[in-house]
Amino acid sequence: MLENNELRRKARKQLQGNWGKPILACFLTFVILAIIAAIPVAGHLAQLLVAGPFMIGLIMYFLRFQRGQAPTVEVIFEGFTNYIETLGIYWWVGLWVMLWSLLLVIPGIIKSLSYSMAYYVVADNPTVGIRNALNTSKKITYGYKVKIFLLNLSFIGWGILSVLSLGIGFLWLIPYMQLTSVNLYLELKDASIANGICTSQEF
Numbered sequence: 001m002l003e004n005n006e007l008r009r010k011a012r013k014q015l016q017g018n019w020g021k022p023i024l025a026c027f028l029t030f031v032i033l034a035i036i037a038a039i040p041v042a043g044h045l046a047q048l049l050v051a052g053p054f055m056i057g058l059i060m061y062f063l064r065f066q067r068g069q070a071p072t073v074e075v076i077f078e079g080f081t082n083y084i085e086t087l088g089i090y091w092w093v094g095l096w097v098m099l100w101s102l103l104l105v106i107p108g109i110i111k112s113l114s115y116s117m118a119y120y121v122v123a124d125n126p127t128v129g130i131r132n133a134l135n136t137s138k139k140i141t142y143g144y145k146v147k148i149f150l151l152n153l154s155f156i157g158w159g160i161l162s163v164l165s166l167g168i169g170f171l172w173l174i175p176y177m178q179l180t181s182v183n184l185y186l187e188l189k190d191a192s193i194a195n196g197i198c199t200s201q202e203f
Helices: 004-015 020-037 043-066 073-080 083-103 105-114 118-124 130-141 145-153 156-164 170-194
Strands: none
Touching: 004 145, 004 170, 020 043, 020 073, 020 170, 043 073, 043 083, 043 118, 043 170, 073 083, 083 105, 083 118, 083 130, 105 130, 105 145, 118 130, 118 170, 130 170, 145 170, 156 170
């Protein structure tokens, strides 16, 4: 299992000389979501209906990028191919995290970390099913929640610099974070299979 600094270094190396399309994929995703959210009256509801598929589509893009498949930016729309699954995983994770957060903040954070890889499981195999994706995420994150939390925390400084740059820095930060998270998911996936926690069929 790679250390967090190694995961970040690996992502930077993968993006070196290849920033253009990943930046475009992230930019288009967030522009589309922002435009939908700005629709009078129905914007917020409409965003809730498309945010999940777009999130999964963006992860699909970075999974293929990580695997050297040279994806086109149109991949960000592929989350709509299995709309029920991609919408369902987005809402279901959000619901459970919200319910646990009502108890206390810490349980909510723990649950969000436990389910954090469910999006990647669905993006890797869109027909896996919502319940299976959640269960697989819980299994592969077991014992690694602190690692995931610290990895997310390590980007705070970059986030502050991006804000100070009037948001321009986010054009580079978001692809960097996305690819680092994909690298983490693949490390957790491989480790779970190697240790007999999961089987390859679960992915």
